[in-house]
């Protein structure tokens with residue numbers, strides 16, 4: 055049997071039907087944070103649909119790519135974080151029917167719900183860059199956006215003694231496309247540049263972005279331009295990576311301000327920031343935006359995080375159609391809004407808590423230096439730490455990134471305490 059997404063539902067499986075008051079699709083950062091907060095409020099009749107037996111702290115992958123953390127430090131067993139008393143449906147959701155209030159899984163289980171929280175994250179569209187899928191992991195081509203490949207990034211940095219190290223940022227202005235933690239492609243460029251400088255290697259670092267700016271918030275853009283000048287990084291704007299030739303070691307870009315024109319740049323190592331979008335079962339679902347910039351992402355009110363068409367449905371995290379930078383830090387602010395508003399709706403009241411688009415990007419700029427960019431829907435800086443100017447490169451912020459935030463993630467956020 056096929057679902058509407060074309061994913062085959064395993065034949066011959068008993069089509070078990072279960073029902074839970076609340077169903078959460080996705081047990082990543084957002085799904086587990088919300089589940090833990092619900093558990094703390096005494097709510098137990100919850101099912102979490104999550105296929106992976108492992109849970110990943112993805113922000114560490116930047117440090118893995120820079121050789122200052124090990125990939126294994128970013129992964130733990132998912133089972134440790136499913137709150138006691140909740141059901142874990144270890145399977146892929148393949149179809150959501152918001153009218154019948156049911157989620158179908160790949161193995162044929164029908165999970166019925168009264169209230170639904172959708173948080174399946176986003177996926178990389180590697181096929182959008184010709185040759186990328188085959189190139190990844192060899193001939194100097196890597197990405198920190200995949201658990202297995204982040205360690206290869208550091209190997210390629212170490213192996214580069216001269217020539218060109220190229221770092222790319224995809225076209226996030228294209229409707230339906232995005233990139234989680236949009237600062238990550240430039241963080242690894244800064245770390246690599248610092249590495250080459252410390253090892254006195256004559257490597258030219260190029261950062262090529264499909265956008266027109268280094269960073270959307272002027273206050274932080276200025277600081278980052280200074281960082282690029284310090285390292286002599288060549289910044290190419292309006293360059294969208296469209297093809298990789300791993301044998302010739304060449305990357306081809308579409309020039310966004312010269313329609314139809316391309317430019318090919320040779321490289322010794324290449325780090326790719328992938329174009330990302332919502333998973334297919336979300337793009338095809340009635341819950342998704344049908345058009346506009348957020349096409350394919352889940353349509354929710356950007357402040358209450360409630361679906362306008364299906365008031366018993368909420369969404370948060372990377373798959374939600376919210377015009378802000380997709381980060382775990384954003385999820386931390388979204389989760390209490392979803393929990394509060396869901397409980398209000400369950401009690402027959404109106405949602406009354408509002409998310410303001412807060413997000414934050416810890417921009418590592420060197421080994422031992424970090425700028426903490428925090429802002430909201432209006433791209434206004436919204437510093438959360440008192441007395442510290444986090445717009446500056448700081449050592450204490452680096453310590454926060456390396457030790458403080460991972461501790462907070464595993465012990466507080468995923469436990470419903472932060």
Ligand SMILES: Cc1cc2nc3c(=O)[nH]c(=O)nc-3n(C[C@H](O)[C@H](O)[C@H](O)COP(=O)(O)OP(=O)(O)OC[C@H]3O[C@@H](n4cnc5c(N)ncnc54)[C@H](O)[C@@H]3O)c2cc1C
Nearest residue numbers: 080082083084112113147174175235371372380381382383
């Ligand atoms: C290299 C890198 C660096 C980053 N740096 C930072 C940073 O410094 N700071 C920061 O705050 N954020 C950072 N992030 C972003 C952060 O990790 C994400 O924004 C965050 O994890 C989003 O949470 P989520 O729950 O929406 O998605 P995820 O955490 O990705 O979870 C989605 C979950 O849904 C599951 N799923 C997928 N498909 C299905 C399906 N069909 N059915 C059911 N479940 C499904 C997945 O298995 C996964 O467990 C970084 C990310 C990367 C990759």
